[in-house]
Amino acid sequence: MRMTVNGTAREDDPRPGQCLRTYLRELGHFEVKKGCDAGDCGACSVLVDGAAVHSCVYPAFRAAGRDVTTAAGLGDADDLHPVQRRFVEAAGFQCGFCTAGMVTTAASLPTVESEHLSQQLKNNLCRCTGYRAITDALSGTVNVEKSDGQDAGRSIGAPAAVRVVTGTEQYTMDFAPPGLLHLAVLTSPVAHARIVSIDTSAAVALPGVRLVLTHADSPEVRFSTARHQNREDDPDDTVILDDVVRFVGQRVAAVVAESLAVAEKACRAIVVTYDELPAVFDPEQATADDAPLLHADKGADARIADPAGNLVAELHGGVGDIEQGLAAAQEGAVVRGRWHTARVQHAHLETHGCTGWRDDTGRLVIRTSTQVPFLVRDELCHLFGLSTDEVQVFTKRIGGGFGGKQEMLVEDLVALAVLRLGEPVRYEFSRSDEFTTAPCRHPFRVDVTAAADASGVLTALAVDVLVDAGAYGNHSPGVMFHGCGESMSVYRCANKRVDARAVYTNNLPSGAFRGYGLGQLIFAIESALDQLAEQLGIDPFDFRRRNVVVPGDDFVDAHVLDDDLTFGSYGLDQCLDLAQAALRRGNDVPAPPGPQWRTGEGMAVAMIATIPPRGHLAEAAVSIDADGLYTLRVGTAEFGNGTTTVHAQIAATALNTVVDNIRITQSDTAATGYDTGAFGSAGTVVAGQATLEAAQKLRSQLEAAASELTGAPRGACQLTRNGVHCAGQLIDFADLPVPLIGRGRHGGTPRSVAFNVHAVRVAVDVESGEVRILQSVQAADAGVVMNPQQCRGQVEGGVAQGIGSALYEEMHVGPDGAVWTNTLRNYHLPQLADVPVTEVYFADTYDTLGPFGAKSMSESPYNPVAPALANAIARATGARVYRLPMTPARIWRALSSSRDKT
Known part of the structure; x- marks a missing residue:
């Protein structure tokens, strides 16, 4: 079969039934992402003869004789496509996993029409941004500023922006080591049972199968998939593979084979005999005296209350x-x-997954999509009796997390397989796995x-x-x-x-x-x-x-x-004033015509600690090379939270240079200092403070070294981006002693508080229960905002996610405990048409506990959205909805109940 991919002629025969996505990735086109493999999200979008298609449902053989263009084929760092350039200038992404597909689809549009954009991009989903930055990109709005060396507090673009829009930024699965083996998992079809027997003989006999794992192969060490600084915060009630299953979708066995297809076929060949046990699905019933017990076999060491x-x-x-x-x-x-x-x-578009291998020294290496690489490393050491020197865990850019990747869901199985086989092994969740197992x-x-x-x-x-x-x-x-x-x-x-x-x-x-x-x-x-x-x-x-x-x-x-929570600053009063003033001004968006529509306003307040309790640690180190460029080493992972950009800004400001002069090595247990992880919105406050301290110490060292070299007074030496000026003399970095390294650390305490106030005006159709958001406002107290455009995006993304769980999103579970909602198309993830533009206002505060006065603002914007909508619906109609999501059916029933009472 002949085709052209990004201008290069190819002659290859895809496998029977192979889709274009896997075919292209096998050719090394990792810019084509896997989000759903069902044609629902658009992360895999490519152009075939100029038309955008979802390559995950496009048969590879249909590309014969055609021109296929991926995001990398649209443009490169030296010659970006106009759409790619606009996404860079508008900061039109956060995690960026959807961006290559989004850019490719947008590039196929003959014209970009703002009034039709929701229809033009309806097949491309984004979980992070809230879509405003994406529409800005397509309209040509410029949101980023140029770096000038005083970057803290300015909307500097992400260092990875060009690589993200061209699809060349590496994510977890964007590589394939030689000899890679694939792992697939057989899961339980029943909610509660003891495994009587597992016959793996047919699976083992299949050509290409290298290993079959059952509970007999599992270490007896119990753990929790949850990861925290203190591992005892969570109950040890889990083993890698158990002889008792407790939910539909639990692991039963794993197969490692030379291809994923063979591994999945081998899973289907395993015969399991279950002795079913009574199950309980209602939490109220689970507390009854006669309820079936799930973990009665656990002792006090499991740290279960009862x-x-x-x-x-x-x-x-x-x-x-x-x-x-x-x-x-x-x-x-x-x-x-x-x-x-x-x-x-x-619904992070990048599913859970990791690849493991042994390096030349025999060390176990895990490349994974996690928010907590150091915590994963430590728990793998706990499970397998290894020292921290024997395990390396690292991440590349991560395609979203929202807390879902603060779990160890794949790394333990891969580690077990690698330790048994000594060869590279990969395990990647499907989208259905995300719904039924994660x-x-x-x-x-x-x-x-x-x-x-x-x-x-x-x-x-x-x-x-x-x-x-x-x-x-x-x-x-x-x-x-x-x-x-x-x-x-x-x-x-x-x-x-x-x-x-x-x-x-x-x-x-x-x-x-x-x-x-x-x-x-x-x-x-x-x-x-x-x-x-x-x-x-x-x-x-x-x-x-x-x-x-x-x-x-x-x-x-x-x-x-009586703990360490305190007011490092206070902006709730401002947030209340800003949100109320915005509602009073209005936005000239009228309610739909018709007597059935009722309008109402609602608001809600939220407070959150800026750092998780019970310990959240970060170390950072900054060094300088002879070429005058700095290397920042920090353990925090980047998954759309924007900490990489902020850390570069903090370091550049402290070192009086530009962000382009800051090279960042991050989220690698073998290359950076310790970091508890990117959760609890701690990346800016904890790791950012460690970065600031490290940069300040290095600056002091550089100025002191120049003072000693020149004999000038210490106060007469000032660091610049070109060297150190001492009493009119410029000392080149190459003339200073190396290595010079500044080190910083934050112990996670004391902790401040941040505030959010959300306000909305809605219209409700009292005949159908439909809700339309006419105005959405959020006022946030983030201290000194390190990157206004990026922080605004975090607020907008949190609001969009809040709208989703308030009005649309719900996982439906059957009476036997099986999750019925196991695809994106059956789960209403907000699309561009569902999300209004949110007015974002920031309180003017300076937090005494954060770097340059900053506070965190990643997860908190989500929290007040649902009650603000519920309050607005109630004030519009007189009927209150007590269950999320507030679907039209639930609102209609609440209206009917309200009418009945009157």
Whole structure:
């Protein structure tokens, strides 16, 4: 078969049934990404004779005699295609995994029409950006500034921008070592069973099969897939392969073969006999005395609160007396309600995956898509009895995470296979695996009781929380504690009470997700407080102003916090003012015509700690080469959070140079200092502070060395981008002693707080339940904003994700525990047409605990979106929805119920 790929003639025969995506990647065209392999996301888009196609569903043989163009064929670093240049200038990406496909599709459009753009790009999904930056790119809007050496606080473009838009930036799977073997997994079809026998003989006999692994091959060491600085934060209730399965989709066996097709065929040949056990899927029922027990075999060393009661963790406490608070309330100013949140998938476009091998020294090397390479390394050492010198874990650029890659889901199996075979092994999740095997966002049931006096001051605030951990407890203690934390402590109230439990069920495991429990609690609490404000006839903004914490207040949730959380700065008052002013101005977007449409406004408040508790560490080192370029080594991974850009800005500013002079080595346990990981929005604050300290120390060393060399006073020597000026004399970097290295470290404490206020105006069709967002506003307190364009993108992306889980996204699970929603096309991921442009405003604050006054702002924008929408829907229609997502059907039912009551 003959075809032309990026101008080069090819004569190859694809395999029978092979799609164009895998064919192109086997030719080394790694710019063609895998997002879904079902034609749903567009990450694999290429041009065939100038027309955009999804190469994952385009048969390779159909390209015979045609011209195929990938993102790398559109342009290169020296000659970018106009669309690629616009994406660079607009900062039209975050993680960038969708960008090569997005750029390719956009390049095929004869014209870009803003009013039709949602239709023109409907086949290309982005999970990170919220789409505004993408539409800016297509309209030619320039959002980035040129570096001038004073870059902290400016919208500098990402160092990887050109590589991202050309598809040449490497992601986890964008390489293929010689002799690569492929791993596939057989999963359980039942929710709870003991494995009686596994017959692997037919699988082993297949040509190309190199290894079959079952529970007999698994180390007996228990662990948690969740990763934290303190590994004991999560229960040790998991083994690599178990003889008991506890959810549909759990690993049963693994096959390593010379091709993925053979490995999958071998999995189908394995015969498993199950002794089915009783299962429980409702978290309320899981707490009953006669409920089936999932982990009754675990001892105290597993750190499960009560294995005999399916209780993963619990929290009970408070201050004051709730009954006294209710008694002190204004008559009628008491709200009681029950709210539910759904399972939500992270839907990062790059699926979980890793490749492992042994290097020339025999060291185990894992190249993986993780937010926490050092924590993965340490847990692999724990599992296999290895020292940290015997394991290297590193990442390339990561295609999104949102907490989903704070789990160890693939690396343990690959490590086991490599240690057995000594050859390179790869394991990559399919999109269906992401839905049926990877953990989802925890479903919560939240009961809220809130009361206030006649002046609108809270007299009682209590929550009763039930968390569905699923079959394993990974992240559940932390999500439960954190969810009940800042959601409660953002308010002053003399009488507070928290009762929370996380319980095992035979459902898909739940895990870390953007907001880490706060989104679920804030949905319930902010909805209840809005009802309370309405009952008292107080404006919702004013009601919050009367009750939110201010500097000098204690942080109180289940108890008065005496830890390291403090006010490094305070901008909540500004955020309330900015959001309210924006709503008052309006945006001239009218409601749809027709008497069935009702409009309403809503708002919600969120607070979050800028660093996770219980330890979050980062080390950084900056050195200078004779050519005057600096090398920054920092362990934080880049997955669209933008920390690489910010770290370059921080270093460049401290060293009085430009970001182009900063070379970054990152997220490699063999090449950088320790870093707990890129989660909890800690990349800017923790690793950024370590970077600033390292750069400042190196600057001091350089100026001191120049002073000693010239004899000039230390104060007379100043670092510039060309060398060190000492009393009118320029000392070249090459003349200074090397190596000079500045080292910095941040211990994760003390911790500040950041704030977000979201406000919306909506129109609701009372006949169908349809919601249209007419205006979306978010005000954020991020301290000194290190990169306004990038931070704005983080807010917009968080809002878009919040809109998705508020209105559309839900994983449906069958009565037997099987996940029914296992493809993107059956899961309503927000498209460009679903996401309005959000007005983003930043409070003017300076945080004393962050680098150059910065605070974190990655996950927190997500948290107040759902309650703001719920409050707006309620004020528009008089009907409140208590369950997410607020689909048209649920809104219609709430309207019907409201009509029935009247």
